[in-house]
Amino acid sequence: MMEAKLDSTADAVAASLREMIANGELTGGERLVERDLADRFGVSRIPMREAIQQLEREGLLETFRNRGAVVRMLTAADVKEIYDLRALLEGDAIYQSVKQLDDETLARAELVHRLLDDASSTTRQGELNREFHALLYACCGNARQLKAIAELRGQVERYERLQNTLLADTPSFQLEHDAILQACRERNARGARSMTIAHLNSARATVMQLVEDD
The missing domain is CATH 1.10.10.10 (Winged helix-like DNA-binding domain superfamily/Winged helix DNA-binding domain)
Structure with missing residues (x-):
């Protein structure tokens, strides 16, 4: 005990x-x-x-x-490795998940997406962003894959929150979330995967810049 x-x-x-x-x-x-x-x-x-x-x-x-x-401080090589893995794991997770995604989970993801528009702090943005992606990957059926995704996200999250600060006045990452959601609504697994990888590549570019400027 x-x-x-x-x-x-x-x-x-x-x-x-x-x-x-x-x-x-x-x-x-x-x-x-x-x-x-x-x-x-x-x-x-x-x-x-x-x-x-x-x-x-x-x-x-x-x-x-x-x-x-x-x-731990991340090098540019670390960031490349992490995002390469994230693209593989998260692209596959959403591809598998979209096929099983129920309406309730999708509705919750849409609510979180709307809440992100009004998030007043980077901490809240970070929490909602994590929840948005977790909901859309939830039905992939592979708990180990989801655990690996969470750990890889954790390694770069502090840099992504800086990214969110930089993008706070622009809808850039929300437009990418819109595209991912639309593919999920249409149960378009291939589209959802390619949009998710594009979204991760946007994050990678900004995080790489932050790491190289350190």
Whole structure:
């Protein structure tokens, strides 16, 4: 029972750290001080250490012998690899999902799309953007694929949120979402896949620019 409690605590801490990285509160290259973070979250060092190990497995942190865990900084090569994989996995996920997509899931995705227009913060934009894509991939029937997609997204999410800030006054990414939704409405699996890959390539170009400017 105690072990289950520690696991749930570690998962909760990992979720909080993941969000701190995604919203830029913990920046690339920043060192995580276990003791300070354990005090901040009011937990013991054991679940904190487990949360850090979890994020390291997801590619968000790197551990160095003398410095401990630091937020991983991405190179242009990292970004290329991540988006190449995302295009394969997300393109296939939506291709498989569209065939099984029920009207209720599609209606929820359309609602999230409308809410994105009015999102007042990059954090909210990020959450809604993640939910929009998750809904459209949900019916692909491959839980491992969805987990891999979530982890790859997590590795670049902080850069994508910067992208959302840059695009806050323009409808660019919403127009791409419109095209994806239209293909889903028509149950056009090939169209949905090509629109999703085009959308990821737009994000890749902006993220690549941000990484190269660092």
